[in-house]
Amino acid sequence: MSFPWAKHYAPKNPLMKWMDERLPLPRLVYNAVGAGYPVPRNLNYFWNFGVLAGAALGIQIITGIVLAMHYGATGAGAFDSVEHIMRDVNAGWFLRYAHANGASMFFIVVYIHIFRGLFYGSYKAPREMVWLLGVVIFLLMMATAFMGYVLPWGQMSFWGAQVITGFFSAIPLVGDTIRVWLLGGYAPGEAALNRFFSLHYLLPFVIAAVIILHIWALHIPGSNNPTGVEVKGEQDTVPFHPYYTAKDGFGLGVFLLIFALLVFFAPNSLGHPDNYIPANSLSTPAHIVPEWYFWPFYAILRAFTSDFILPAKLWGVLAMFGSILLLFFLPWLDSSPVRSANYRPVYRTFFWILVVDILILGWCGGSPATPTYVILSQICAAYYFAHFLIIIPMISRAERPRPLPNSITEAVLAKHGGTSPAQTALAAE
Structure with a gap:
């Protein structure tokens, strides 16, 4: 959908004009999240959660890169490397808690984002592709989160991997082959850790790439709105900036406040205490949960x-x-x-x-x-x-x-x- 009333980027600064002619990145940003992108004027705070999901992904990527510098994906050293991060690395406890609780915050935001789409019919034409790419992102998130849960190599990590991958063996003919391929053997071990660590590090960047496609697909028909009525003219829209950048900024502040409260005052409330016990293949936890x-x-x-x-x-x-x-x-x-x-x-x-x-x-x-x-x-x-x-x-x-x-x-x-x-x-x- 084109918006003939949208403002077009016209740089006045000579440097910006030179850059725009050779690499139109400023124009792209202006048209994507600036005054050049008209948005329905009646969006409520449930439309903040797309931006919050992007912020949560950014937190996960940044903290994950730093944690990967200190993590050892070995059967003998994975659990100890997590303890080393918590005790010896400068601000390691903060990075680890931010990454672990950031995953929970990411899923909370995405679940609300999905339910908003269900309530307001954001999956309907002409936004089917936006919805389909969103489901792909959700599947990639689940795969990434499962592999990340295995990496601390505590009791729940080991047995969670054992139980969840064990269900693949139920698939006729190819089930056992898939399970062995996933684990690199017949039981979770060092090979599985290496596979999961590699994929856990890679998939967030794949998610980021699909998010770019998700946003691109959104900008073609424009955003849905609480009435579900399509934009009729300029009177139905306002520029994304400054109206929704301010609104998203407020939502981001609330999100970061809740996130900080979780990290600093209840960092283990959403985890399982058994994961602070080293993985032991001879001792099954009383209750295995993901x-x-x-x-x-x-x-x-x-x-x-x-x-x-x-x-x-x-x-x-x-x-x-x-x-x-x-x-x-x-x-x-x-x-x-x-x-x-x-x-x-x-x-x-x-x-x-x-x-x-x-x-x-x-x-x-x-x-x-x-x-x-x-x-x-x-x-x-x-x-x-x-x-x-x-x-x-x-x-x-x-x-x-x-x-x-x-x-x-x-x-x-x-x-x-x-x-x-x-x-x-x-x-x-």
Whole structure:
């Protein structure tokens, strides 16, 4: 989508003009995040979370590079190198806690970003590619986080790698080969550490590259907005700078404040105490769990307990991966022409049911695999798939949405008690 009313970059300084003619980087920045990029005027603070995700990734890359300088990816030295970072490296404790808790903050921000997209229909045409690239980023994040969880080589790291990679062996014919390839052997060891460390270091840069594509795809149709109504003209937009740079700056300040409170006052609250015990292949922890941001998917994995045509273990693996891959098809599962749940009361009700369902799955995934939690996981997993495969397609065909505003400006003025230019002209007649 082109915006004919957008301001165009015209450097006045001779040096900037010379550079712009040979390497138009200033123009690119101006058109991407400056006054040259018009944005819907009604974006709320939920649109801050894209910038916050970028900031979280930046924190992870910077702290990760420094930590890699002191980490030893060996079976005998990995745990001790983490202790060396914590005790002997200048500000090593801060870097390690910032990196570990930064992963949690990254996932919190991205989960909110995803749920915002679900609520406001940001996956609908013409923004399908933005959504698909976002799901790719999410998958890369999960792979990176899993490999990073193994690196401290504590008890939970070792047994988490043993259990999660063990599920690949459920895949017929090629499962065992994939598991051996992932681990570099038949059990987690030094080869697995080297593989995971290499990929954990590389993948954040791959994520950064896909984020560039994500932003590029976003700038073609422009940002969605809380009404879901497309921009009608200049009156519906404001320049990204200074309006949304200021808003994003405030959001970033709140994010960094919460992040600082977590790092300085509760650095181990989101981790597992067993990971401060060196990995021991002869001592199995009483309760093996992944990091908290994997809990909903871990609950889906454990929800299958009986063989039916295929082994239960294979059903669990298929369901776990399917629960994420399902998001790729969401733009076509939801055929409603209305984007925002603000105008879809039935969809909005089921959206909040889905949020509660995923929270319960997370609770079950972090709890012991007792019959009560397994049955609850099975019910919630069944609803999760029914929501996307049955409920959303039915709602999109049967629901009668509320009337949409004619423009973003009309919605903004109505919200704040004003009148649109059309209403003013009508009243004058």
